[in-house]
Amino acid sequence: MKQNLFIKIFLCGLLLNGIYTNAQKTNLEVNVSKSITKIQPTMxxxxxxxxxxxxxxxxxxEMIKNRSFEFELPFLGWKEPNSDRHKLNTESGIAKIIQYSQKETNHNYCRITVNNANGYELINEGFRGMGIKKNLHYNLSLKAAKESGTISKIKIQFIGKDNNVLGETSITPTSNDWTNYTAQLTATATEAKAKIKITFEGTGVIKLDMISLFPEDTWxxxxxxxxxxxxxxxxxxxxxxxxxxxxxxxxxxxxxxxxxxxxxxxxxxxxxxxxxxxxxxxxxxxxxxxxxxxxxxxxxxxxxxxxxxxxxxxxxxxxxxxxxxxxxxxxxxxxxxxxxxxxxxxxxxxxxxxxxxxxxxxxxxxxxxxxxxxxxxxxxxxxxxxxxxxxxxxxxxxxxxxxxxxxxxxxxxxxxxxxxxxxxxxxxxxxEILDEHYYKDPAWFRKNVTRYDNYDRKGPKVFAGEYAAQSVATVSPDNKNNWECAFSEAAFITGMERNAEVVHLTSYAPLLAHVDAWQWTPDLIWFNNLESYGTPNYYVQKLFSNNKGTDLISITKDGKAITGQNDLFASAVKDMNSKEVILKIVNAASSAQNVSIDLKGAKLNPNGTALILKGDGLNDENSFVSATKISPKESEFKLNGSKIQFSFPAYSVTVLKIKMK
Structure with missing residues (x-):
């Protein structure tokens, strides 16, 4: 019994000694008083x-695809499911694209012959469908010119996947000359893959062009x-x-x-x-x-x-x-x-x-x-x-x-x-400025965090114009916006921020991707016809951009920049407008790290705010179902005088903010 107790005490001692030793290895110093350089507003x-x-x-x-019939195949995006073109021995009607000019930019219009008002339909499929939301309004406009016959009304409907009507409006064409008409639809249901169906009252020939539909709820x-x-x-x-x-x-x-x-x-x-x-x-x-x-x-x-x-x-x-x-x-x-x-x-x-x-x-x-x-x-x-x-x-x-x-x-x-x-x-x-692009694997971003440390301070400034960690390979359709890519980019960003004297502008690429119509991965923001979400990479960008500060200050370990020692990466700024010290710490290790940070040269409030961004694993992602799964979580921490004791979670990006008195 005593022997077991002795072993337990001995093991606890070893554990405490290990923690103490580890803490000694991760003592960081921040010099708040000395500004190294200004952070550019364009950083x-x-x-x-x-x-x-x-x-x-x-x-x-815009929700109508090929609204003015100007695509290379001028009827692309449009269908006439029950027209004379598709059904033999019927007289419903038919659409024909007319090219009236080769000189101007809008070359074509659609000439529609309606022989049977109950049979002819013109449908636009939208951009992989049309996203509509219940009770919201959508503004329609089109140009029309009556050519002959008795067409008295043009009916426009939202239809769902089962051709059920999800909203309806109409316009009354009155002129034989080209005239602009407007109307508004109100969606009666929410549908991500709606379409627009156009039908006619009366028969005859009518010309249509620039058929356009926008949500009323725009920026x-x-x-x-x-x-x-x-x-x-x-x-x-x-x-x-x-x-x-x-x-x-x-x-x-x-x-x-x-x-x-x-x-x-x-x-x-x-x-x-x-x-x-x-x-x-x-x-x-x-x-x-x-x-x-x-x-x-x-x-x-x-x-x-x-x-x-x-x-x-x-x-x-x-x-x-x-x-x-x-x-x-x-x-x-x-x-x-x-x-x-x-x-x-x-x-x-x-x-x-x-x-x-x-x-x-x-x-x-x-x-x-x-x-x-x-x-x-x-x-x-x-x-x-x-x-x-x-x-x-x-x-x-x-x-x-x-x-x-x-x-x-x-x-x-x-x-x-x-x-x-x-x-x-x-x-x-x-x-004045060199635009550099890099699409590399996550390890490259972590290994190249010192890329700008030795750039000529008197030479051109750097614009990191396009970059994104590739989880598989550049141009691979299998690339993912996973957490390893995101925190590896964050590590690299600390290196760019530490070199703000040289690096004046940075931007991730590409920015946007439609989930049903993408060509390139990874991308910062994904969307469908109804929803959108920011990837983990987006939240990395947001953390740094929202906390860029005004002045670069030093954060060091044993007098050296934090560039991957013990899988830690760091940069530090102060914001002279908000009177804050802001530290950015990336822990790329598979376990949490206890770090002591000594902030010198400023009087600080006793409490600070921590913004922690982390995933459950290297391959963790956000999605439409869990749009903010990996997003910053805010908490408070206390200072002991000028020192911070903080445990940085495994595979995490953390921003620490402390008000200056």
């Missing part, structure tokens, strides 16, 4: 690209605006900038398919519909019905930036198509129109009302400038052809707009020959 932002149905079918709240209640829940998720990130419109969308597979901002502004009806480069780009997730209506165009991007408090960062073509596709080049002596597009865009954003493009902005409803500060030249081009073209853009922009900061690219990878060449040549040009 954490968002990058938008129209991939994964992020624009049409996503952020842009800020704007007519024909953006999907409120998705913008809310962006707003909650408190982003410092919004990079748009891509991504590879900027480049196009060919130069003809590049994004041309001037075609994306003005009257929505006059914006040219174009195929989306991601429609059949990836063999594992082809979407031949993926087009761009440009209802979400450059004006809307600038407006969105303003709405969410972000600095706009447009990226423009540099005269090179995607080098993973054709790599088509504009000859150097034909580059002027591309450069002029960049100069005109700056004028559109910032010009006064007497300028050509400032006047256009005013006519679109925004007399005040958008305060554009950044512009990107090219997406992720590489090689001598890019350098030659960048020089032309740089010279022209700086001569006319010396205060605009130009973002230059270093190619698609964070290392290798293309990257090294780009870095060397761009430094010679004294570029």
């Amino acid at each position: 954490y932002g968002v990058f938008f690209e129209d991939i994964n149905f992020a624009a049409d079918g996503g952020l842009y709240a 800020k209640g704007r007519k024909n605006g953006l999907r409120a829940d998705l913008v809310q998720l962006l707003y909650d990130l408190k982003p410092g900038f919004l990079r748009f419109p891509g991504g590879c969308i900027v480049e196009g597979k060919t130069l003809a398919e590049r994004y041309q901002w001037k075609k994306s502004i003005g009257n929505v009806e006059e914006r040219e519909t174009m195929i989306n480069r991601w429609n059949i780009e990836l063999s594992h997730r082809q979407a031949p019905d993926y087009f761009q209506s440009f209802g979400l165009g450059f004006f809307e991007y600038f407006q969105l930036s303003e709405d969410i408090g972000a600095s706009p960062m447009p990226i423009l073509s540099c005269g090179m198509a995607c080098q993973f596709n054709t790599g088509e080049l504009v000859p150097m002596d034909q580059l002027d129109p591309y450069v002029q597009d960049a100069l005109d865009l700056i004028e559109f954003a910032n010009g006064d009302l007497n300028t050509v493009w400032g006047k256009v902005r005013n006519e679109m409803g925004h007399p005040k400038p958008f305060n554009l500060k950044f512009i990107g030249v090219g997406n992720e081009q590489w090689g001598p052809d890019y350098i030659d073209r960048f020089k032309v853009f740089q010279k022209a922009i700086k001569e006319k707009y010396p205060n605009i900061t130009i973002v230059s690219g270093t190619g698609p990878s964070p290392d290798g020959d293309y990257f090294d060449y780009g870095m060397t040549e761009l430094k010679k040009l004294n570029v």
Whole structure:
């Protein structure tokens, strides 16, 4: 009995000694009094690209697919299940797409012959269906012109998967000339995969075009605006900038398919519909019905930036198509129109009302400038052809707009020959900001947390423009937004934040993905036609962005930065506006770690707030069923004078906030 008691006491002693020894190894020091550098307001932002149905079918709240019959197959998205086209010996009716112009942007309309009002139906399938919510209102508009006959009413209905009616309205066409009509539907049930059915009273021939449907509940209640829940998720990130419109969308597979901002502004009806480069780009997730209506165009991007408090960062073509596709080049002596597009865009954003493009902005409803500060030249081009073209853009922009900061690219990878060449040549040009991209496995992010420790402090600043940990492999359809990827990104972010003197902007990519229409994984935010949720990666971004602070301060162990010793990663800031010290600690170990933190150089409140983000395992994820399963949990902790004793859970990201007196 005594022997057993002695053994127990001996073992307890060993355990306590082990804890004590471990605590000695994890003594951290924070120097609150000395600011190392300022944290840029743009440190954490968002990058938008129209991939994964992020624009049409996503952020842009239009519910009708191919609303003006301008797709490559002009009837794509529409069906006439009981028309003469499908049933022999019937006289219900038929639709025909008429091309009335090859010069203008809206080339087609739909000419409908109704022979039997009780038999003919026109149905739109929406973007993988239409999400409608019970008792909410939906605003319909269309253009119609009566050609002949007695058609007296056009009936529009929501229908469910069993063709049951879930809401109804109608319009009365009165004119033989093209006329705009509006009506409103109220949903009588909630349905994620609804469709719109159009039927007719009377018979005859009628022309239809620009059939459009938007929820009344859009962001800020704007007519024909953006999907409120998705913008809310962006707003909650408190982003410092919004990079748009891509991504590879900027480049196009060919130069003809590049994004041309001037075609994306003005009257929505006059914006040219174009195929989306991601429609059949990836063999594992082809979407031949993926087009761009440009209802979400450059004006809307600038407006969105303003709405969410972000600095706009447009990226423009540099005269090179995607080098993973054709790599088509504009000859150097034909580059002027591309450069002029960049100069005109700056004028559109910032010009006064007497300028050509400032006047256009005013006519679109925004007399005040958008305060554009950044512009990107090219997406992720590489090689001598890019350098030659960048020089032309740089010279022209700086001569006319010396205060605009130009973002230059270093190619698609964070290392290798293309990257090294780009870095060397761009430094010679004294570029201001280098855009670096990295899609790597989680271990790479943890191993490369010191990436910027030795960057030239007098050289170009860094924009980590696209990054995301890949759980399987880059471009794999099996990548997951799992917890290991998220906390590995958090570890890497502490390294970027510790080097805020060099790293001025960062953004995860891609941003949005429709659960039924994605091409690329992983993604920051997932949505269906009714709901959306932030991934664990989203909450990592939110934790850092919402707590970025104003000044970088040091957090060290034995005088060295915390860069993975004992699987701990850390950065620290203070916020001179909220008078807080903010510590970010990532524990990448499989067990909890007890850490002692000594905060020197400031008088602190005796209580602090802890925000802890953790999953149940490395492969843990959020979902529509458990949207906030991995999300920050808040608690309080006490200080002992200037010291904090804290147990950081296994595989966790923790933010500690302490008020300064």
